[in-house]
Amino acid sequence: MHLNRRFAYVAFISLTLSIALSIMLSVIGIEQLTLANPPSKPNLISLAREGCDGGFSEEIRVGGQVVNPKTFTLADLQSLPPEEVQVNYITMQGPESHTYVGVPLWTLIQLAGGLKPNPDLTVNNNSIRQYIALDATNCYQVVVGVGEVDPDYEGKQVLVAYATKDDPSEAPQLLGDRGFARLVVPGDKRGGRYIFNIRRISVFYSPFSRYQL
Known part of the structure; x- marks a missing residue:
């Protein structure tokens, strides 16, 4: 009996404190959170996917660690000396073989002023630490x-291609719904890096680290 009275007393005190806290929060304008009224939070997946709807790319911005960031359109690429590369690679649909026409990726980097020098003069061979x-x-x-x-x-001939020329007797054919430009990486066995609808090309430094053995 004594334990029951003690339990009832503790329950009464807890209920009283809960009611008092609710009244205080409502007075100062703070709503108490319950399972029926959980705190609102942003949809992180939606935020992460914002601007990722796909679609046709009409220009490419070259930026990051370059001296003068620059934007290129299809007309800009077509105005540059074209290069061709014949490649064979595997896709999810099977093997493909194409001759692509475009501009070397390295050329676009140079037209954007080239690689920005590393301010840390102690770093040797800076460019091979960039990607x-x-x-x-x-x-x-x-x-x-x-x-x-x-x-x-x-010095691999990686192209930002804007056309194919699979039939030498015909004029180069634009890429159509694949955007105005795609990456072509000779030597890759699979086409995972043959990205199309390119909108940004950015140069970065790899993080520097020292490991103590």
């Missing part, structure tokens, strides 16, 4: 190491 990230309108992203395209290193 190029390419973003599509659906937020698909691929990366190319600067050392892959820098003529002082591998």
